[in-house]
Each structure stands twice: as C-alpha cells, then as structure tokens.
Amino acid sequence: MTEQIVQLQGITKEFIDGGVSHRVLDRLDLLLTQGDTIALTGASGSGKSTLLNLIAGFERPDAGSLSLLSEITTSWSDNLWSHFRRVSLGVVFQQFNLLTPLNVEDNIAFPLRLNGLDWNSWCDHLVDSLGLRPLLKRHVETLSGGQQQRVAIARALAHKPRLLLADEPTGNLDQLASLEVMKLLCELAAEQDTSIIMVTHSMECAQFMQRRWHLNNGQIHE
Numbered sequence: 001m002t003e004q005i006v007q008l009q010g011i012t013k014e015f016i017d018g019g020v021s022h023r024v025l026d027r028l029d030l031l032l033t034q035g036d037t038i039a040l041t042g043a044s045g046s047g048k049s050t051l052l053n054l055i056a057g058f059e060r061p062d063a064g065s066l067s068l069l070s071e072i073t074t075s076w077s078d079n080l081w082s083h084f085r086r087v088s089l090g091v092v093f094q095q096f097n098l099l100t101p102l103n104v105e106d107n108i109a110f111p112l113r114l115n116g117l118d119w120n121s122w123c124d125h126l127v128d129s130l131g132l133r134p135l136l137k138r139h140v141e142t143l144s145g146g147q148q149q150r151v152a153i154a155r156a157l158a159h160k161p162r163l164l165l166a167d168e169p170t171g172n173l174d175q176l177a178s179l180e181v182m183k184l185l186c187e188l189a190a191e192q193d194t195s196i197i198m199v200t201h202s203m204e205c206a207q208f209m210q211r212r213w214h215l216n217n218g219q220i221h222e
C-alpha cells in the first residue's frame, strides 16, 4: 500500500504584522504519498517557506490538522518532533548550511551519528554518485558552491529519510551546476523512494519533479 507521507487538512496559518493579522495559509488541504516529488512554486511572500516550516515542525498551524507518516502531529511533544526530524526528514537549503568546522566526510556522517548509525554502503554509493570521493577530507568551506550543494545532498539523504524538504536548492548555483544537482538529487532520492517537496522559482528545476503545487492566496493549486 502506498504510504501517506504528508497530509494537511484545513491548515490555516496567520502572522500578526504591525498589529494586523495576515493569513498566509488559508484552510489548505494537500496529500503527499510515498515517492511523490513536488515542485512548490509561488510569488515571493506567498507562504512557501511557512509551509515547509510547518511540515518540519518549526511552526505550528493556527487551525487544521497535519499528519506525517500517517500520524496526526497535533499532540506531538518536542521530543517526537525531534525524533521525526532526526529519523525521517532530510533538508537542503539554498545556503547549503554545512557544518563548516567539519570536513566533507564528517558532514555526511553527521545525521548517521545522530541516529546511532555507522557509515555504510549507501553512504559510499552517495559519495561516488555525487563525485565526492576525492573531496572527503576537504573542509567544506574550501569547496565551490556546486560541490557544497552535492555534500548537502549526501548529508540530507545519508540516513535514508522518508521526506526531503528542499528550499531553493539551486538558488546559489549557475545553470549547469543547477541541472547537475537536480538530476543527482532526483535520482538518489528515487533509489530510496524518498518523497521530495522542493521550493523553486526555476521552471527548469521544477521540470525534474513529478507534480507542481502553486501557492496563491493561501491555497495550493495543482
């Protein structure tokens, strides 16, 4: 049976700005099942990052219910949210957000250590597929943007998460590096049936995903 990875029902999120309430997500419904890959588009300020932050548990909805891996999260404690993020979630950011005191190998091993896991054949496969083998002992701040984003992808997938959230993962890369990063990201995620929600402003990058969600006026249009 295909598993439900993310389900939002009637999700509303408002922020107070200058004493005025501003509704960013408006009774939003959506369903993401195992292996689904989504390009999330929408104008600046339409709520894309807010949606990712809700799914990662960094924001709480004002109304509605959010289920992750078929469990309703409404009563999850901070510990359960941390467990979900550590075990089931991988994240890739525009700014790479690598651990700069560490080398490439230690960055990739970081989520494994958090989960009490050792380096394994999947990590070797990630490293080889992403062309990182010659760079393993290099400090990440000495790498190019494209190389750093490939490390970020390996780190995000090392613990075989069920869901990958990517916020403009190619926003800092030139066109050639963007396309290469997108291709590798999709291929490697597909190998573990990892679902992806990727925020992008690039139609070229959106083409790599199976589905499109466009966020407008607090609603998703597919």
Ligand SMILES: Nc1ncnc2c1ncn2[C@@H]1O[C@H](COP(=O)(O)OP(=O)(O)OP(=O)(O)O)[C@@H](O)[C@H]1O
Residues within 6 Å of the ligand: 015, 016, 017, 024, 042, 043, 044, 045, 046, 047, 048, 049, 050, 051
């Ligand atoms: N913590 C917050 N407090 C107040 N307002 C917020 C907060 N977070 C987001 N907002 C507001 O919510 C709206 C949506 O912001 P969000 O960052 O989700 O948009 P976005 O679609 O990701 O934009 P961009 O493409 O520019 O990154 C914006 O008007 C923003 O100012």
